[in-house]
Amino acid sequence: MLLFIVWSVSAQQCDQPLKAARFDCHPEPSVTSEKCLARKCCWQPQMRSMIQLFENSSSNSANINVPSCYYPRDFPTYQVKTNEPTAFGQRLTIIKQQPTYMPNEILSLTVDLIYETAQRFRLRIYDSTKKRFEVPLSVPVIQTKANVTDYDVSISRKPFAILVKRKSTGITLFDSSVSPLIYADQFIRFSSYLSSPFLYGLGEHRQPLLINVTNEWRKLTFWTRDTPPVRNNNLYGVHAFHINLEMRKNTPNNFHGQFFLNSNAMDIDLQPLPAITYTTVGGIIDLYLFTGPTAQDVIQQYWDVIGKPTMPPYWSLGFHLCRYAYNSIDNLRTVIKRMHDAQFPYDVQWTDIDAMSSHLDFTYDKTTFNGLPDLVRALQSEGKHYVNIIDPGIS
Template structure:
């Protein structure tokens, strides 16, 4: 065992490694960002000690003497070849993270377990899902937060005990723990993302509304959807295609019969300031005639594919095109292989981003077409009851399969990460601008390269609600660009569900409406006029708030701060620790959606301070209390926190059009009459705008007398076209007799009743 301080963000975080010094073992091939210098532990707010019998490590917060990690009073350390166990006492029952699972945000620690093994499984409770994130945050009785990350990619089970405590049982590798001492939840996430990599900065257009379905079937139907969306004047930025655009489900092809007009459709989208994304799966058909399918021919020639453990031939599974082989994205030639395929196809279909699906990897047969050998990798001595299925190779590849760096047994949980990384790097080189890669399977560090959606959810109210904990968890995991299929993927939706889901989805970081094959259309334009109006209204609100959301993503990319906050990030107490039906954009905008059917009011918690109704500007003063809010079917409750200035913009049907409009400010003063805000603005797509300084960065400040701005950077050359068209100022105690902007009189309205 070795212990050494490995401070990341604050130079006071801790790495604890437990390994066998006599044997070289597999370790996770993730380039974590360790500091170049160490720090004196006496300068940090923790102490470290250990006991010999039974062996245990103890980490305490120095300022409060609170336990952060204590394996001496938990499950004992066991270190075997394919079974490693260690436990730790927790500071409290308020535990979050450890995904990917469908559940409440607060983890139930009353003798429950979670499995960690990437699986193609539609979301359901008590089941390991698409991604693996062995990171948690715990909040102690003082309201301080700390985080623990186990850098281990093997199959794993975590058991929870109401002591409170938890126990890790991992099936390989080493124990490589990183402890982040916070002390605030935001500090913990900043420290964690400093280690695994800051989240990527999406292009501005990616924050618009995305539309997809499996089953457009042909160019004619696709064009009809695009036309009715435009005719309805519903904001709409990105059109997607699922696998039905392909020729026989073959990657890097399109059906030149059913989708003959696809190149022209994409060009038309671009002409209207819109964008296009398509799906690509990792499985490559090996059934095409030699010399006719470059993805297979080239991959075979260069040895790209994952091989079996018997004769070194590509392991054969079965996915949508039939028998398939699987690229090893850790192979040294994987980038050139994938890049060249994408570049060639981009010349046919000029896509703007890619959707990488089925990358757990999924397999319609268990292991391979030839089964799996009976050995300790395919049939390990420890079989986790918390992992779905009786065998690790169910619906995926044999763990004994060979990859460039190690066995699939060790690398399985990183397959989606490795594909996302190679895909993002390829698109960056091809497009030479920021893009969007959305992946189903994720691992720590995936957020550096792209985003995530919650997979094949169902069109029901439970899945609408569960989308909120899912998205909040991925803020902890360093993947803020995340969303859930609006209106539901599997099963038919209905007008009420789809309206409420569109209202909620308008405040996902990544917003996409997507549904399943043979299901009725559910794009907004297919509904009646009243439903369309409700959906249009909330999308226009989203588009008006995109400058604020974009600035949040900028800060996430630079500082590692989350884009969405649970309420306890703002006010940590026993009330907020359990709330997962409300959330915030940053620390300024609170969203209180309806999550149950036939409901026209919501019980919303208001953290202490001043809050302002986004629609009316009416003030709500709170000492930390619940309120019952009206929630008519065409409205989602939004409130702006006192002390905040939100940068807004005049919305339009695309972000391209909206970016040419005038800006505005929503000024919400605190109890002292002061407020502050921020705006980051560039061209929305350039790769190097931050590094090259080609951006404008403004700070807004307001008092009871005036609103001012401070220019921190003015490097965006088109910033001269940035005009402030209006400002909404709340909490005005007395209506003024006149108003000026830059010393010149301007028109204004003031409502004494609402004080706006």
């Protein structure tokens, strides 16, 4: 007999008719009713169509579906113990009375609400007693809060949640009440409503410029790797930053941005509520909110935190020629001569890891690419430049 619905808590707490408002209590694979109920979460299996199964198996898609295991309304979470004003804003202590399902949960956390500028708000949540890893990025340190801001911040004490709204329109920019905060040593997970299902950013993945989750659940993994681009799969870079379009009748279509400053492996889930969920395996919650209101303003405010791009050298704007598997210096010379004979103007010649000795950075293979330094000097004598690829994994 197949049992479609089993409750581990009261049916009233699990009664969530809007499937888009269900937040995954078991994001790991191979969920079962036993595993779900052991977490004191709600279990309602979701049947997937053969079309969905085929699409996901054939395209390596990162699409996800309505969770079968989701949080009940009264799932245990944090509550505010203390709330003190500071020069930069507010500092809270939040506590959880008892651990839930993740090993090594941190039951006492410090929350800093930092009103950095009129258009920039920072939320930091970290262990109250033990120092945790933080990204060693030089960011602005604000000692005194902005007196006038474009945003209002309010706090829910029990359960703990942070709500940020745009003053001019009342539109919600961040609201963590949508799902419980999970904060363990190697598992941090928090969620927020989105202002609309339309986003830009969350790179680096092969995906359309506009991310539209109006009718779609999507998981994006953030872990740098050297791989051919496959739709929605993670690639070379990590930018846990997005711009969200704000849409409401009779209000301007403003933009705001979020930047999650964390360099650990992470997933970001999007669902058509619309909502966003961040999951990472370490560090702290260090979240910036930029109020724009234009997309260009958001980027400028983002740059004010991470730093502005370096002006590229003029020659780097020219035509570059690169490929993997030239395989030998003779083949490379043939390509360069062919470009020269065709009078094709190009500025930069590259080589890939096949030119290295055993794929080791800062080396070249003195057998298959014997004479590479002389070839580079010859290119430079013609006003060209040479770049040897450098992979970040150093052995």
